[in-house]
Each structure stands twice: as C-alpha cells, then as structure tokens.
Amino acid sequence: MLANGGVEAFFRDLYEKETRFLRERIGRLTHLSKDEQEELRQRVDERIRKVVLPAYARLASSFTGRERNDFYARTPWPGPAAATWSPSRPPRCSTTSRGRS
Numbered sequence: 001m002l003a004n005g006g007v008e009a010f011f012r013d014l015y016e017k018e019t020r021f022l023r024e025r026i027g028r029l030t031h032l033s034k035d036e037q038e039e040l041r042q043r044v045d046e047r048i049r050k051v052v053l054p055a056y057a058r059l060a061s062s063f064t065g066r067e068r069n070d071f072y073a074r075t076p077w078p079g080p081a082a083a084t085w086s087p088s089r090p091p092r093c094s095t096t097s098r099g100r101s
Contacts (some may be wrong), residue, residue: 008057015053019045 026041
C-alpha cells in the first residue's frame, strides 16, 4: 500500500491538512511583523518538508511491517487462550466472587 515513496506521500498529505494551524500559531507571535511571521512560516514549512517528513517516513516505514505482522500475531498466552484472545477485545473478567452463589 505505502511502497515506493508512498509512506512519505502519506505523511505529507497529513501535514498539508495541518498547515493552516502552523500559520495560525505563527500569526499569534505579535512581537514579529507580518513579513517576519511569513518568513518564519516559510522556514519552518521548508524544514518540515525537507527534513522532518522524509526522516519520519524512513523511520515509520521500517516499523510498519513489523508491527502489522509480528505484534498482533504473537500473544502472551500459549495454547487455547491465545486462540480466543484478540487485541481488539480484552479478556473478560468475572464480577462475581468465587465460592459464593
């Protein structure tokens, strides 16, 4: 699904949705002039696009397959308990005391 640069594109699309928040936050820096705010926004945006997103995509892509394939495939309980355990459904606990009717 996310092969061949798809991971970076995925995170870039997520970032695109958040750029207005970056503009809003920098706009609150009232000690800067409008030109300084825009210059700061451009510098931060450039660093995110050229440094943060590619680095994060490299790190995230190396863990995605392992998490998907190994994390949920291995359970802490062997045998029949493992067959009934699901990460989306936690084990049920009895609310009644043992030995009482």
